[in-house]
Amino acid sequence: MPSTRDEHATSDPQAFWSDFVLPRLVLTKGVSPRDKSGAVTVARQVLNDELSAMHLAMCSIRTRINSLCPISALPAELLVHILELYVSTKPAGSCVDSGGHLGWIEVTHVCRLWRDTALQSPGLWSNVCFKLGSQWTELMLARVKSVPISVHWDETEGTQESLDFISAHLRHTRELSLAGWPTILKPIIDTFPSPPATLEIMELGADATITVVEGSNFELPGSLSGHRLPSL
Structure with missing residues (x-):
């Protein structure tokens, strides 16, 4: 039977x-x-x-x-490469004004396979976004784990909380671009590990609307100026 x-x-x-x-x-x-x-x-x-x-x-x-579906037969490394290409063309937070504010992160809502693949690929989250709010910033930093990250922060868009996130992850920051008042940037720079072996690119600047006043400049800390930085 x-x-x-x-x-x-x-x-x-x-x-x-x-x-x-x-x-x-x-x-x-x-x-x-x-x-x-x-x-x-x-x-x-x-x-x-x-x-x-x-x-x-x-x-x-x-x-x-x-x-x-045919795409589910792709090797995991090939799917990751495709996602990497998409990340480069549609970064998170790049389309806030048009409503597609999540950018490439939207692919994690397509299906379980794509979501699991993205969550298991820390490198996809390495370009940390601050435009989506502190919750997303914290989530991206958690998903990137210890992979080297790229940070682009502007005083006109960032918050004090985002500065705290940056300071906490300077040890594995590969690219750092900061724009704002020197008095705001100095506390971040002072927290750099000694020496910052991961750092390859660093840009410090003022927003176009900022007028630099006398005495607002600062010197780089010894962790940056007093060591040999082979990657920078």
Whole structure:
């Protein structure tokens, strides 16, 4: 005799899922909208929990469908290379005014494979964005792990919180570009590790709207000026 599993595999999908859900509906059997003891609220929560569970089941089916697409047969390293090319053409935060503010990060919402690939590739997150808010900045810095990062910060767009993020990750910063008041930039520069072996490019400048006043300049700290910097 065929097993229950075999019967499910050959049965009509609609009939299968209709039969499957009936025992779950029994959990709220007998509850009436006229009940005043809180049973209605509990029943609605139970049913919403069932919907959430079914949504996860549907996601699993969609994932399986996507796994049968030709692109899913690409080697992981090739998919990463494609994503790297997309990152370079559509950086995060580059299209804020047009509504596509996430830029390349939107690919992580396409399917589970692309999301998992992006999350397992720290290099994709190395160009840290400050335009999307501190939550996204912190998330990108967490996903990049210890991979060398590129930081481009402008006083007109950044916040004090973003400066704190920069200071905390100077040790693995490869490219640093800062624009703002010297009094704002100096505390960051002073926190550079000694010597900053990862740093390859550094640009310090003032915004076009800033008027430099006497006494606002500062000297580079010893961690930058007092050591040999082979990468810079």
